[in-house]
Amino acid sequence: MDxxxxxxxxxxxxxxxxxNVIDLLMGSMGLTTLRFVDWTGIVVLAHVPPYTFAETIFTFISQIFFTAVIGVVFVYLLPLIKSKNLFLKSWFFSLLIWFTVDGITTLYKVEGTSPIPLKTGITNVISSTIFGLAMAQCLHMFEQEKATSPVMPQPAMKPLDPPKDEEDKLP
Structure with a gap:
């Protein structure tokens, strides 16, 4: 993909x-008190959970759009930070985003986002880690696809070996 x-x-x-699916599953198992869709709902809808089914769907779509924006920002940062160790850098970037969002909501005392119990903090780190590693895997797969695309023209013949000495050079 070019x-x-x-x-x-x-x-x-x-x-x-x-x-988000993993985060929702952890929420359904009682491992978190504030899912990613809840964070987004607080920001987008300006009120704390519980949400109606329609509000949850809307905030889920909003959350996915937010992650798409994060993906775009990261891919545009890659030329500056190089794509070597992509998984480590993507994981670090995802935790940086999580920490920034969490820090801003704590700093501004956004209702419904703090305080959070340890289990919620841990599940947020796990979900952010999954996001970062999955994003790196997707980008890696897209690069592989770009490099091996059947649409890309391939040379018709093997390139000629370079001349070994002056006599082998073509005029």
Missing amino acids: DRFKRGFLAGIVSGILA
């Missing part, structure tokens, strides 16, 4: 869906 924006957007969507 378009950097599209790679980041799709990687953010895919990894965001995966991370």
